[in-house]
Amino acid sequence: MVRPNEEVEALLQEYADLVLITGGDAFKARAYEKAARAVGGYHADVSRLDAKGLQEIPNVGRSIAEKVTEYLRTGRMPAVEDVRSKIPPGVRELMGIPTLGPKKAMLLYQDLHISSVPQLLDAIHQERLRDLKGFGPKTEENILHGIALMQAAGDRVPLNVAMEVAEDIVAELSAITGCERCTYAGSLRRMRETIGDVDILVAARGSGPFMAAFTRLPGTAEVIARGEKKTSIRTAKGLQVDLRVVPPDSWGAGLQYFTGSRPHNIRTREMAVHHKLKLSEYGLFHAKSGRKVVSRTEEEVYARLGLPWIPPTLREDRGEVAAGLRGELPELIQEADIRGDLHTHTDLTDGLAPLEEMVEAAARRGLRYYAITDHAPNLSMQRMTDEKVLAQRERVRELDGKHRKMRLLHGTELNIDADGSVDWPPEFLAGFDLCVASVHSHFNQGRDALTRRLVTACEHPEVNIIGHPTTRIIGKRPALDMDLDAVFAACARTGTALEINSHPDRLDLCDDHILRAKRYGVKFAVNTDAHAPLHLANLRYGVGTAQRGWLTAEDVINTWPLDRLRRFLRKDALARA
DNA sequence: GCCGTTTTCGGCCCGACTGTTTTCAGTCG
Numbered sequence: 294m295v296r297p298n299e300e301v302e303a304l305l306q307e308y309a310d311l312v313l314i315t316g317g318d319a320f321k322a323r324a325y326e327k328a329a330r331a332v333g334g335y336h337a338d339v340s341r342l343d344a345k346g347l348q349e350i351p352n353v354g355r356s357i358a359e360k361v362t363e364y365l366r367t368g369r370m371p372a373v374e375d376v377r378s379k380i381p382p383g384v385r386e387l388m389g390i391p392t393l394g395p396k397k398a399m400l401l402y403q404d405l406h407i408s409s410v411p412q413l414l415d416a417i418h419q420e421r422l423r424d425l426k427g428f429g430p431k432t433e434e435n436i437l438h439g440i441a442l443m444q445a446a447g448d449r450v451p452l453n454v455a456m457e458v459a460e461d462i463v464a465e466l467s468a469i470t471g472c473e474r475c476t477y478a479g480s481l482r483r484m485r486e487t488i489g490d491v492d493i494l495v496a497a498r499g500s501g502p503f504m505a506a507f508t509r510l511p512g513t514a515e516v517i518a519r520g521e522k523k524t525s526i527r528t529a530k531g532l533q534v535d536l537r538v539v540p541p542d543s544w545g546a547g548l549q550y551f552t553g554s555r556p557h558n559i560r561t562r563e564m565a566v567h568h569k570l571k572l573s574e575y576g577l578f579h580a581k582s583g584r585k586v587v588s589r590t591e592e593e594v595y596a597r598l599g600l601p602w603i604p605p606t607l608r609e610d611r612g613e614v615a616a617g618l619r620g621e622l623p624e625l626i627q628e629a630d631i632r633g634d635l636h637t638h639t640d641l642t643d644g645l646a647p648l649e650e651m652v653e654a655a656a657r658r659g660l661r662y663y664a665i666t667d668h669a670p671n672l673s674m675q676r677m678t679d680e681k682v683l684a685q686r687e688r689v690r691e692l693d694g695k696h697r698k699m700r701l702l703h704g705t706e707l708n709i710d711a712d713g714s715v716d717w718p719p720e721f722l723a724g725f726d727l728c729v730a731s732v733h734s735h736f737n738q739g740r741d742a743l744t745r746r747l748v749t750a751c752e753h754p755e756v757n758i759i760g761h762p763t764t765r766i767i768g769k770r771p772a773l774d775m776d777l778d779a780v781f782a783a784c785a786r787t788g789t790a791l792e793i794n795s796h797p798d799r800l801d802l803c804d805d806h807i808l809r810a811k812r813y814g815v816k817f818a819v820n821t822d823a824h825a826p827l828h829l830a831n832l833r834y835g836v837g838t839a840q841r842g843w844l845t846a847e848d849v850i851n852t853w854p855l856d857r858l859r860r861f862l863r864k865d866a867l868a869r870a
Numbered sequence: 871g872c873c874g875t876t877t878t879c880g881g882c883c884c885g886a887c888t889g890t891t892t893t894c895a896g897t898c899g
Contacts, residue, residue, distance in 0.1 A: 320882060324871035354872050392888085394897050427896075431889055643883095643899095674883040674899070733899060734886075 296457065297340040301361055302333035304370055310385050311376040313395035327352040332361075334645040334825030336654075340365050351645065383408035390439040391769060392432070400425060410440060443768060448489065450532055451767065452834055453797035455481050455488035458532060462493055462510065466536075469506055471497045473541045478551035482605045484837030486767060486800045490533035492551050500538035507536045543575050545590035550574035556610035557603075564598045564614070572598075606840035611808070623843050626819075628836045630846040632853070633662035634829065636706065636729050636760055636792060636820035641685055642668040642675040645825040648688060654826030656696040662855050664702035665689055666729050669716035671708040679721070686724070700855055702726035706760055711735045711742075713749025715756065722755035727862050729792065729820075731760030736773060743775040751783040757862050758818045759784070761794040761801040769798075777806060781813040788864045790816045790850050793842075795835025796828070807842025816861070817849050 309325035312318070331352045332339060339347065339361065347358035364370040380402070386409065387398040401407040404425060407416055417437060422428045459477040467475045472495060476482070479492035495503050504524045508516045517525040517533065525535045539547035550558060551574065565572035569580050576588025577597055587593040592602045600617040604625055607613040616622050638644035639651050646654075648665060655663040667685065668675040686703045693701040704727040707715040715722075715730050722728055730750050738746065750756050762780070763772035784791055791810055794801045799822070802810065807817065819835040821828050839849060846852040850861050 318871080321871050323882075324873095327872080352872065356871060392897070396896055427890065429890060435888090672899075673885055676883070737887095 297338060298332050298335055301339055301364065302329045304364065304373055305329035305332065305357070307385065308373045310388060310395065311380060314380055314384060314399050315376060324352065328357050331645055334827055336826055381408040386410065387413060390436060390443060392435040392439055414440065442771065449487035451797045452484065452486055452488060455491050455532065458512065458528060458534065459491045459493065462534065465510060466493065466495055466503055466506060469502050471499065471502065473497055474544050478548055479553060482552050483554065483608055484606050484841060486803060490535060493534060493536045494547055494551055495536065495538045496541040496544040497538055498540065503536065503538050543588050545594050546576040546588040547574050549591050549594050552605050552608060554609050557608040560610050560614050561598060568598065604840065606837055607843065623845050625840045626836060626844050626846045626849055626852065628833055630852040631819060631832060631836065633660050633664065633851045634821050634823065635664045635727060635758060635818050635851050636666050637664065637823045638667050639665060641681060642677055643824060648685065649692065650826055652692055652701065654829055656699045658829055660699055662700045662702060664704045664727055666704040666706045669705050669707045671710065671716045672733055704728055706731055707756065708733050709746060709750045711738065711746065713746040715750065715753060719755055727757045728755050729758045729760040730756040732764050732773065736764065740774050740776065743773050744779050747775060747780045748783040751787045751789040754864055756789060757864065758790045758792050760792045761799050762791050763801050765801055766798055767800065777809065781810040781815050784815045785813040788861065790818045793817055793819045793835050793839050795819060795821045795831040797831060797834050800834060800838045804838055804841035807839065807844060811842065811844065811848060817844060818851050819849055
C-alpha cells in the first residue's frame with residue numbers, strides 16, 4: 294500500500310538509529326541514513342530493481358543493495374531484526390523526543406530499564422533521573438517539554454502519509470464492479486495539516502463487495518468493525534480508515550456530511566432548520582413531511598440552502614458560510630495556477646539529485662519557470678563557496694533555453710543570522726535572480742530579538758522571500774516565538790513575500806498565519822523546497838494550505854507571468870504600485 | 871557502509887549551542 298521506496302527508507306533509517314543507539318560506528322550510521330534518504334527520494338520503484346539497479350542509487354553500495362534485495366524477496370532484513378531483538382522498539386521511540394538522542398536514550402534503557410514514553414514520564418515524576426550521569430534539572434524540563442509537544446500532535450499522521458493510503462484505497466475500490474463513485478472525505482479532503490483517521494466514501498447499490506475487499510486490502514492489519522454501512526480497519530502503521538458505502542442517490546449529502554468539518558456541518562444544518570428542512574448524510578428533507586428534497590450532489594445540497602458550492606478547504610466555520618451567502622467566496626488558487634517553483638535544492642548542497650535531473654523533472658511537471666536555490670555558506674555543513682555557486686550559475690545559464698517552455702532562475706537560500714544579516718555582501722547577492730532567506734539556527738533568541746531579526750531580513754534589498762517563516766516542524770518543533778504582526782507588516786511594506794513551504798512536515802506558513810498575513814497585503818510564494826525530483830509533487834499540499842488560508846492566484850507571486858514576477862523581485866516600490 | 875581527477879584505504883558535514891561539567895559530551899541543523 295505504501296510505496297516500497299518508503300518502506301525501505303524507513304527500514305534503513307531504523308537500522309541507522311539502532312547502530313547509533315548501540316554505540317556502533319557513527320559513519321556507518323550516517324551511510325545508512327544517506328542511503329535511506331536517497332532511496333526515499335529515488336524516482337524509480339525499488340521493488341522493480343535488481344541488486345545492480347539498486348547500486349545505481351547514490352549512496353547505495355553492495356552491502357545495502359544486498360540487504361534491500363533480500364528484503365524485497367523475503368519481506369525481512371535480518372540485520373535489522375538482529376538489532377531489534379536486542380533493543381526494545383520503545384528505546385528508539387525515545388529518540389523522537391527533541392533533545393533526546395541515541396546516547397541518552399540508551400543510558401535511560403541500560404540504567405533505568407526505560408523503553409517507552411510513559412515509563413520515562415513515570416521515572417521523571419519519581420525523580421529517578423536525578424542520579425543519572427549527564428541528566429540535570431534542565432534536561433528533565435526539556436524532556437517534559439518535548440513529550441508535551443509530541444503528545445500535542447497525538448496519533449495524527451502527516452497529510453501526505455494519509456493521502457497516499459487514501460489514494461491507494463480509492464484506486465482499489467474504484468475498480469470494483471458496481472462502484473459508481475469513490476473518493477476520500479473528512480479532514481483529508483479539507484487538507485488539514487495532520488490527519489486523525491481517513492474517511493473513504495463509496496456510492497454503490499450494494500455494500501458487500503466493497504466491505505469485503507476493504508478488509509482484505511494488503512495494508513489492513515486489523516478489522517476494528519465491520520457492518521453493512523460502515524467498516525473500520527487499522528493499517529499496519531496504526532492509521533484508522535473508515536469506509537462508508539452510500540446509495541448513489543445519497544452521494545452528495547453523504548460527501549458533504551463526511552467531509553465536515555463538524556462546526557461547518559452544524560452551521561449548514563442550522564441553515565437547513567431555518568429553511569424548515571433537515572440535513573443529514575442521506576439528504577436534505579422537508580422537516581414536516583420527511584420528503585427528500587435533494588441529495589445527489591453537493592452542489593444541489595448547498596444550492597437548496599441558498600449557498601454556492603463551498604470548496605472543502607474552506608469548510609472550517611471561519612466565515613465561509615457568511616461569505617457564500619454574500620456571494621463573496623474567494624476564487625481559490627488551484628495547483629494548475631502555479632507557474633513556477635521558487636525554492637529548490639540540488640546535490641551541490643543537501644539535495645539528492647544533480648541540477649540537470651531536477652530541471653528535467655520540473656520541466657516534465659509543466660512549470661514555466663524554475664528557481665534553483667541551494668544553501669549559502671553560513672550553513673557551514675553544506676560547504677557552499679563563492680566559486681561553487683558561480684560555477685552553478687554558469688551551468689544554469691547554459692541549461693536555460695534548453696527547455697523551450699521553461700525558464701531557469703538562479704537563486705540561493707540564505708541564512709538569516711542572529712542579528713538579521715545574511716550570507717554574502719549585497720553586491721554579490723545582486724548577481725542572483727532571487728534570494729530566499731530562512732532561519733536555520735538560534736531558534737530560542739527570545740521574542741523581541743527574533744522579531745527584529747525577521748524584520749531586518751525583510752528590509753534587506755536583496756531578500757525576496759522568507760523561507761519556512763516560523764521554522765516549525767509539525768509534532769517536533771514549535772513555531773518561532775515572534776511578533777508575527779510586526780513581521781507581516783514588514784513584508785507588506787518592503788515587498789518581501791512569505792513562503793508557504795509545501796513540505797508535509799512543515800506547511801509553513803500554516804493556514805491561520807496566512808489568513809492573518811493576507812490582511813496586511815502580504816504576497817506569498819507556494820514552494821516545494823524540493824531536495825529530490827519526487828518532492829516537486831508536494832506542491833499540492835502547499836496549494837491546499839494556501840486554499841485553507843483563503844488565497845487566490847493573485848496573492849501568490851509564483852502564479853504570475855515571469856515578467857511580472859521579475860518586477861516584484863526588484864523590490865522596487867514603484868514597480869509594485 | 872560508501873566513495874574515489876586519492877583505485878582499495880582513509881576520509882566521510884562542520885560548527886554552535888546546551889547543560890552539564892570543571893573541560894566536555896550530546897544534540898541539532
